[in-house]
Amino acid sequence: MYVESVPNRNSPPAILLRESVRIGSKVHKRTLSNLSSWPAAQVDLLRRVLKGEDLIAREQAFQILRSLPHGHVAAVLGTLRHLGLHDLLSRTRCPERDLICALITARILDPRSKLATARGLDEETASSSLADSLHLASATADDLYEAMDWLLPRQQRIEQALAKRHLSDGCLVLYDVTSTYFEGHHCPLARFGHSRDERSGNPQIVCGLLTNAEGCPVAVEVFPGNTADPKTVAAQVRKLRERFGLQRLVLVGDRGMLTSARIREDLQPVPGLEWITALRAPAIKKLASDGVLATVPVRPDGLGRDRSPGVSRRASDRLSESPVSCRALAQARRVTGRNRKGTGEGQGRHAAEPSTAAWQRADRRRRRQGAGTL
Numbered sequence: 001m002y003v004e005s006v007p008n009r010n011s012p013p014a015i016l017l018r019e020s021v022r023i024g025s026k027v028h029k030r031t032l033s034n035l036s037s038w039p040a041a042q043v044d045l046l047r048r049v050l051k052g053e054d055l056i057a058r059e060q061a062f063q064i065l066r067s068l069p070h071g072h073v074a075a076v077l078g079t080l081r082h083l084g085l086h087d088l089l090s091r092t093r094c095p096e097r098d099l100i101c102a103l104i105t106a107r108i109l110d111p112r113s114k115l116a117t118a119r120g121l122d123e124e125t126a127s128s129s130l131a132d133s134l135h136l137a138s139a140t141a142d143d144l145y146e147a148m149d150w151l152l153p154r155q156q157r158i159e160q161a162l163a164k165r166h167l168s169d170g171c172l173v174l175y176d177v178t179s180t181y182f183e184g185h186h187c188p189l190a191r192f193g194h195s196r197d198e199r200s201g202n203p204q205i206v207c208g209l210l211t212n213a214e215g216c217p218v219a220v221e222v223f224p225g226n227t228a229d230p231k232t233v234a235a236q237v238r239k240l241r242e243r244f245g246l247q248r249l250v251l252v253g254d255r256g257m258l259t260s261a262r263i264r265e266d267l268q269p270v271p272g273l274e275w276i277t278a279l280r281a282p283a284i285k286k287l288a289s290d291g292v293l294a295t296v297p298v299r300p301d302g303l304g305r306d307r308s309p310g311v312s313r314r315a316s317d318r319l320s321e322s323p324v325s326c327r328a329l330a331q332a333r334r335v336t337g338r339n340r341k342g343t344g345e346g347q348g349r350h351a352a353e354p355s356t357a358a359w360q361r362a363d364r365r366r367r368r369q370g371a372g373t374l
């Protein structure tokens with residue numbers, strides 16, 4: 001038996017199941033069935049069976065020896081391509097660029113040491129499809145370090161491209177520093193200094209990061225581990241003005257970094273540079289004593305804390321820790337002080353707290369004086 005396709009003029013060919021029969025000296029064809037209605041795949045299987053081929057199930061056609069996760073790798077690499085990171089690193093493709101992309105992707109997906117990352121890129125010990133996606137045959141820890149050496153001279157060009165993309169005149173620039181420790185002793189910047197990881201026995205390095213208002217990183221700089229946070233500000237101001245060409249900007253930093261000395265020496269002399277920072281307790285107290293800060297009356301909430309109407313407990317706690325003394329509160333406490341002198345110490349709870357009437361009198365006095373709200 002065999003399957004034969006018979007042309008049928010303007011119609012589809014007829015698929016017939018036939019057999020050959022010898023009658024005398026002649027061979028005749030006998031049609032056993034018309035298979036024209038069968039799907040082509042089914043007809044092909046029947047043809048292979050009639051030829052004597054061995055057929056196996058699709059699940060048995062191959063054996064899965066190993067499968068590598070791919071979805072998360074594809075998502076990160078696709079995002080990097082969408083952001084144009086490959087072109088920022090190098091216009092032309094090279095092994096170093098692929099290794100740097102692999103390092104960035106591995107840092108996002110599974111942060112590990114360079115040695116562990118190299119194992120994850122090896123064909124025998126791969127933990128994902130990252131190496132295959134970037135067409136990396138193999139990579140050792142030394143290859144990764146050499147790729148980082150290749151990247152270092154390109155840092156300024158990459159940062160200038162990022163600044164052009166994410167910064168502009170008059171924008172907000174956020175700056176902060178952190179530190180990390182070293183176990184070895186071969187880093188030229190590693191010094192003993194303040195450890196944020198509570199590893200004071202290890203040498204440190206200090207890293208400063210500049211971002212735009214949305215927190216997108218633009219530039220990073222590494223300082224010796226014994227560098228105080230405020231000492232890193234001047235270098236960032238020069239970078240923003242000279243390298244990035246920003247004539248007007250607002251620098252935002254915490255009060256531990258933008259100190260009075262840094263503001264006086266590094267920020268105020270620069271035209272077009274403004275800053276936003278937090279005040280330390282003595283500065284806030286001085287502003288309050290000079291009447292620069294408006295005041296709001298506060299009263300006890302029954303739990304021993306000063307509480308303002310419409311102010312949440314958390315905000316009240318923060319205010320209670322602040323050195324700012326509200327005018328109404330000070331007046332009420334003076335009344336309490338007089339009562340305490342008349343009644344003596346240790347006369348109970350009400351001798352140490354202003355009464356409701358005292359609070360009301362202080363509030364009316366504040367209203368008459370036209371004090372604003374904080």
